[in-house]
Amino acid sequence: MSRNMLSKWSSSEDSLIRVFRNSSWLFSAKGVGAVLSIFYLAILTRSLGVAGFGEFMVIVGAIQVMAAILKLQTWQAVVQFGVPYLLAGQHRAFRKLSVQNFWIELIGGLVACAALWLMLPYGAAQFGWNAPVQQAIMGYGVIVFLSVRSTPTGILRAQDRFGGNAVGDAIIPIVRFAGALILVVTLPSMTGFLIVWGLSEFISFLVMWLMVWRRHDSVHPPGNEAAIAVTPPSRKQFLAFLLYTNLAYLISVIRERLVVVIVGFFVGPAAAGLFRLADQIANSLNRLAEVFARPLFAELSRLFAIGRSRESRILFWRSLRVSAVSGAVIFIGLLLLGENIIALISGPEYLAAYPILLLLGAATIISLAGLGLEPLLQAAGQARNALVARVAGLVTLGALLAVFLPAYGTIGAAWVMLISAILTTIILFISSRAAIRKPQRPLSHSRRS
Template identity: 30%
Template sequence: MQTPAAPLPRKGLSNILGNLGWILGGKGFGAVCSLAYLAVLSQSLGVRGFGHFALIFGTGQALVAIVGFQTWKTLVRFGAEAVHRQDWARFGRLVWLCGTIDAIGATLGCVLAGVIYYGFADLLDLNPDFVDIAFLFSCVLLWARQTTPNGIVRVLDRFDMATYVEALVPVGRLVAALAIMVTAPAVRNYLIAWALIDLLNALVYWVASARIAPYALRRRNFGPFSLTLREHPGVIGFFGITYAGSFLDALFKQGPLLAVGHFLGPSAAGIYRLADQLAQGFSKISQLLSRAVYPEFARARLANGIAGFRRLVLQVTAIAGGAGLIVTVLALLVGADLLALVGGAEFARGGVVLIPLIVGAAFDLAGATYEPILHSLGHAFLPLLARALAGLALVAAVLQLAGMGAVGIGWAVALGFAIAYLLLSLLVFVVLRRASAAA
């Protein structure tokens, strides 16, 4: 057995900025590709065709969130200590547990997809000709999830590798979109291409993970799961909490789109989706920042003590808040023109929908560090509580404002994100204050 290595001090902010630099490098390139293939899709399919594509894709993403556990967070939260001490057998057992849970979730998701598409497709006003391909597409998305290998790469600080692997998706989609546009532009063909690209990306992610963690992924580390659970007290509860958080995230990200499809039809859903895609492009920075800080917070808490951790939190939170303000100003200045440029004249009226979605994205970015902070301090339930309350507010607002059309649902989203930000800000302040007092 390997002797655990002595813990090394963490560099804190410099590590986070290094991680973020790799992520932004890849995602910045991916964002350009995404705008290009969105333009191809929206202009080659038209409003209604793009609306059908958006509803199928959004439903697939919602299914992934409903049955999928955020196992990458579990690997970072509970695997950080094993990696810190280079205990690869223990880390490997946790990896196999997470991978098994992902497989179970994908199986259940396929069953749920069958129930939704073959029993309730009319609720989304979905063309019956798309039911079969929509079901198969959702099944592929479920099995192509990369959350476990994503966690392996991130807990090992290999953000450079993640950048290269994840670049396959936007590049592949752009190449496929251009090829389909000049040959046979149709919803079915785009869905098939997207599914194949996601499967390829998942395969490459697993191969990359096996290369950087060969000892952890040995088959002898598979089970017994009872030992893994004993080695990581609280992991079951953490799985449950992160699952609920993923469900609530889907409520915020995919729920409004599905509501537009239900209340207003595929054409309105297409316009909303394009505006939402642009807004999420700006808010994507919040997800990237969260991914960059999550492993560093988990490990800095172990290595640097509460004083150093609190200093790191203040630095990163200030950066996130400033980024949120900058993103909002930029998006409001160029967002509407960008929407018209990407979607064409048919989608230009979505500019009024983009404004509230950008406001919501800004709140999401400003609070991007809060969940990793609370998780690293052992308060994983608190972000869930805040998002659950904000989710209830979102649902109530959607029901009240749906009569205003897509723009009303957009303002409901902005309200939900604002409430989540305020609640999380309060919780982080209280928890850090108590942790500092107890130190």
């Protein structure tokens, strides 16, 4: 009986089962990361103290915001335009698309390196960083910017090879955990932790490309789909999709990282440390949401590519129910165990982060409840609507921060994050509901003559 169920699980073409099957690979990587991150976060917070941890996270956050602004994320473009190529057996076109996205990502990384070199002296003057810390920041930034990881991620997901993707993702927490252990028995310092964080990004970059080149088999065309030739996207279509998805990604990074940087600059490193600890725990939930959302985007792209309207609608509503129930369960756990989690990980001096954790956790769970909304709009070719929702949330975030941060400090910033999440999710839901009701045709396909 159990063997029969396992066989159905591994071979079923039910859309939601395919999403869960691909998610299981990413859950394995995120599960490893979640366990190990508890340990290396404990080492990091206890070694650097509240203020030192806040300063470290300001550095990491600033680098990641710069990467989001200048180093374009390409994995969604590879999936969106590459899946139809693979379904049609046009492997040469898929390779050409992948190479194009590789160069887009690399050139953006080079621009980001130049920007960091120009801006680093201003950050050093603000926080009083000495020469070794500045060198470590520059080294960490160069590694993050030049590690082309988004393109191989898109290649593996388009080819339905989420196992390879999981291996690359799992490397980062493994290296950080091992590096943090070495530092705690030697001499923990901000410079040392920056070196470890950079090394984890570099090794993950190497492993991701190894996974891409290790095997070249791709998605097999289902049924008679091999008879379909795919019309390449126009330059305008490609650039518009790349622009909208990257702006949406930038906004999510700004919400997650830039607020910490702002708190650090205007309230102080200690406040940034408390805010970031709460944000880190809350965002561990967001990472679990991404585990489900990314295979969901790949599956929705496949259904839209072959024009299966009914299946995409069913998958959308089923995924929405699953994510809403999961979000409610997770928030109850956070409410009951949040204080204990903070004390266990970082010690009693961080307990002031608990109210912040509840607000940021609520914001994250509201986003979790609607995790299928943005992938649906992107897969349906309506990435602009997803961007509009993100921009509305960001404008609200910026306007309210200007009022709440000076008056209420970190707790005010947490309330602003919650309000922004609610508004964004409402707009995404309205847009997604309209998109899913429209009849769908195969995307960018034309019959061979």
